[in-house]
Amino acid sequence: MxxxxxxxxxxxxxxxxxxxxxxxxxxxxxxxxxxxxxxxxxxxxxxxxxxxxxxxxxxxxxxxxxxxxxxxxxxxxxxxxxxxxxxxxxxxxxxxxxxxxxxxxxxxxxxxxxxxxxxxxxxxxxxxxxxxxxxxxxxxxxxxxxxxxxxxxVVIGDRAVIGGVLGIHQFVHIGTMAMLGGMSRIDRDVPPFAIVEGHPGRLRGLNRIGIKRSGLGELDGGAQAKQLQEVWAQLYRGEAVLAEALKLVRSWDLYPPAETLVSFLEASIGPGRRGPLPAQRP
Known part of the structure; x- marks a missing residue:
């Protein structure tokens, strides 16, 4: 040297x-x-x-x-x-x-x-x-x-974006390509592809811009991104509670992005995890 x-x-x-x-x-x-x-x-x-x-x-x-x-x-x-x-x-x-x-x-x-x-x-x-x-x-x-x-x-997945001046609680998992708005409070798991903001943090929807920039929107003629949106709507806009909605979409033939989302949430609601953040209802 x-x-x-x-x-x-x-x-x-x-x-x-x-x-x-x-x-x-x-x-x-x-x-x-x-x-x-x-x-x-x-x-x-x-x-x-x-x-x-x-x-x-x-x-x-x-x-x-x-x-x-x-x-x-x-x-x-x-x-x-x-x-x-x-x-x-x-x-x-x-x-x-x-x-x-x-x-x-x-x-x-x-x-x-x-x-x-x-x-x-x-x-x-x-x-x-x-x-x-x-x-x-x-x-x-x-x-x-x-x-x-x-x-x-804390576990943070690939290509996540974490906004400034926020706190993430111990043992929380952040999914791939999630986007967390600045000054939020993150005290539960954040699903893949989700946008989160608020104090406390709430799910606002899918990270559509991030999905587009990643190229997922072009796969299979847009079918993968479309299915991801359909799964999200079933999980967070339907009448069933999350556990029941997960059982329903698990019966679908899932593309990889939707499989990533469903598998994350199944693990999140399981033992030893903090559970996912709730969605803000329209």
Missing amino acids: SSAATSSQAPVDGQTRIHPTAVVDPAAQLDLGVEIGPFAVVGPEVRIGAGSRIGPHVVLDGRVTLGSRNRIFPGACIGAEPQDLKYNGAPTEVVIGDDNSIRECVTINRATHDGEQTRIGNGNLLMAYSHLGHNCHLGDRIVIANGVAVAGH
């Missing part, structure tokens, strides 16, 4: 560059092309993948594994002990995939119990001052806006 002043661009020569003021433990594992900025702190159990850029004053503490080409912006703190009174010093982890952008002063806590992880997938954007609690599991291509507080054990 060589020491050099941090530049505004990632190294192009494959060398690892560490600013002279950074504190990097000799036991840390840094792949080729990693760049460590001024006053950053990297602990002994940290592994950083190729081409990742660690900004000024970032703290990587505990067992942290970063994949390739991640960008960690100034002041972020990743891998600190969980804010959980049950934590007893177990060697838990934070595992982060590739191509993520973690903005200024984001905090990501490691898991609570031995053998557990806080996990983030690939291509996600966590905006400034957002917090990800212990044991959270995030998929891919998620956007979390500024000032979002995500409590422990």
Whole structure:
């Protein structure tokens, strides 16, 4: 590893560059092309993948594994002990995939119990001052806006969009491509493809713009998106309670998007889950 002043661009020569003021433990594992900025702190159990850029004053503490080409912006703190009174010093982890952008002063806590992880997938954007609690599991291509507080054990599906300055209760599941409006209170599960807003949060309908942008609207001549709308109407606009409506649509020949929605809700109303948010009736 060589020491050099941090530049505004990632190294192009494959060398690892560490600013002279950074504190990097000799036991840390840094792949080729990693760049460590001024006053950053990297602990002994940290592994950083190729081409990742660690900004000024970032703290990587505990067992942290970063994949390739991640960008960690100034002041972020990743891998600190969980804010959980049950934590007893177990060697838990934070595992982060590739191509993520973690903005200024984001905090990501490691898991609570031995053998557990806080996990983030690939291509996600966590905006400034957002917090990800212990044991959270995030998929891919998620956007979390500024000032979002995500409590422990939350699961967020691929391509979800989380609006700014909102709170997500512990153990809540957020489905794929859900969209949560800013300043909402999310205390129960959010189904896939749903739009949610309010305090407390309520389902407002399907994320039609997100569905269109994803390309789902073009599949099978639009049949998949149409069926998703029909299933949603049966579940949330019909007279039957949700459990009975799920039994009805389960008998249909479901395309993958509708199957994703139905399977999520079946699990959500099952034991050990918080149950889905209610819909706002017209």
